[in-house]
Amino acid sequence: MLTLARSQGAITADELTKKLPMxxxxxxxxHAMLFRVLLAKHQNESFVRLTVREIEFLRLASEGxxxxxxxxxMGVTERTANFHIANAMxxxxxxxxxxxxxxxxxxGLLD
Numbered sequence: 001m002l003t004l005a006r007s008q009g010a011i012t013a014d015e016l017t018k019k020l021p022m023x024x025x026x027x028x029x030x031h032a033m034l035f036r037v038l039l040a041k042h043q044n045e046s047f048v049r050l051t052v053r054e055i056e057f058l059r060l061a062s063e064g065x066x067x068x069x070x071x072x073x074m075g076v077t078e079r080t081a082n083f084h085i086a087n088a089m090x091x092x093x094x095x096x097x098x099x100x101x102x103x104x105x106x107x108g109l110l111d
Contacts, residue, residue: 002027048107054088057081059110062101 004023011019050058060070071081085097092107094100104110 002030048091048109050088050091050104050109051084054084054091055104055109057084058088058101058104061085061097062105062110 002023004026056074057070060073065073067078067081067085070085071078074081085100088094088104089097089100092100092103094103101110
């Protein structure tokens with residue numbers, strides 16, 4: 001539902017008839033945009049739950065670091081770095097590390 005108001009007097013029946021198509025279009029556009037915003041927010045919060053550690057590793061990967069460089073930065077083995085990245089990939093439905101980083105950026109998870 002969309003409520004429209006104006007500062008002038010009440011709308012006449014003739015004026016309402018003339019403006020109804022534009023008001024219906026405006027309500028449709030407002031609904032569609034609100035739906036997109038809420039859907040994106042819902043997907044962000046509900047469907048993808050990365051751990052703080054997975055986000056840290058993806059953030060380093062987004063800087064172009066290799067698993068070896070990430071492991072040195074984080075003070076873990078390369079196997080552990082790959083483990084966290086693989087977990088993030090699975091949760092995001094990514095096919096590789098680059099894809100995981102792209103999805104995480106698109107979802108705003110690395111902000």
